[in-house]
Every structure is written in C-alpha cells, then in structure tokens.
Amino acid sequence: MAFEKLTNNLKGLTDNGQQYAKVTAEYYKLSLFKNGMRGLVSAANLALRATFGLLALLFLSIGLAIVIGDALDSASKGYFIVGGIYIVIFLLVFLFAGKPLERMLLTKYSKMAFSDDSFKETPSAGASMPIKNKIDESI
Secondary structure (H helix, E strand, O other), X not given: OHHHHHHHHHXXXXXXXXXXXXXXXXXXXXXXXXXXXHHHHHHHHHHHHHHHHHHHHHHHHHHHHHHHHHHHOOHHHHHHHHHHHHHHHHHHHHHHOHHHHHHHHHHHHHHHHHOOHHHOOOOXXXXXXXXXXXXXXXX
C-alpha cells in the first residue's frame, strides 16, 4: 500500500515535470517569436526611414551643388565642394562617433529587450490552468 502511494506520487511528479517542460518550451518559443518580430519591425522601420532620408539628402545635395556651382560659375566646383563636405563628415563620424553610437544603441535595445513583462513570470508546473491558456496568457 505504501509502495503503491509512492509510485503514484512519482508518476504524478514525472507528469508534472513533463507538463512544465512543455509549457516552458512553448513559452520560450512565443517569447522568441515576439522578440524576433519586434526586431523585424524595427529593422523595416529603420530601412524605410533611411531610404526616404537618403533620397531627401540626395536631392538636397544636388540642389546645394547647383547653387554653389552657379555662385562660382562652375558646376563641377559645386559638386566637388559638396563631395568634400561629405568626406569631412565621414571622417569625423569614423573617428569620433564609434563608441558613443555603440553605447547609445546598447542602452536603447537592452532596455527594450530586458524590460519586457513576459520575462518576469515563468509558468509553474503545479498550476491548474491548461497549457493553451498559459500560452495565451504569456502573449
């Protein structure tokens, strides 16, 4: 009789352990999907903004080069001056903006990744709610 209770308890323990493992795996799959989609949306947003920003910069640069060229009576001088301005900006960014940019990006995206409420609670093995409800709740 005592041996029977012990085997039943061990069987219940293994069942709860298996249920916990399944629920935890589903939770982390959903969490990974959520973070992956958040990154994809951010990348698409950045690509869209960069595309239109670069198009605007291109047309403004051409316009500035034409204005400078008209003022100097030589179109090529205007284009060379605008190109030189971009080379100076590139060198300044290359020399001085590496570490501050890295620090800014790390702080921004680490706050976004680690302030998520879904990481605060992990599913418990002894909970009475079905697996589907636990998965829906973590979304």
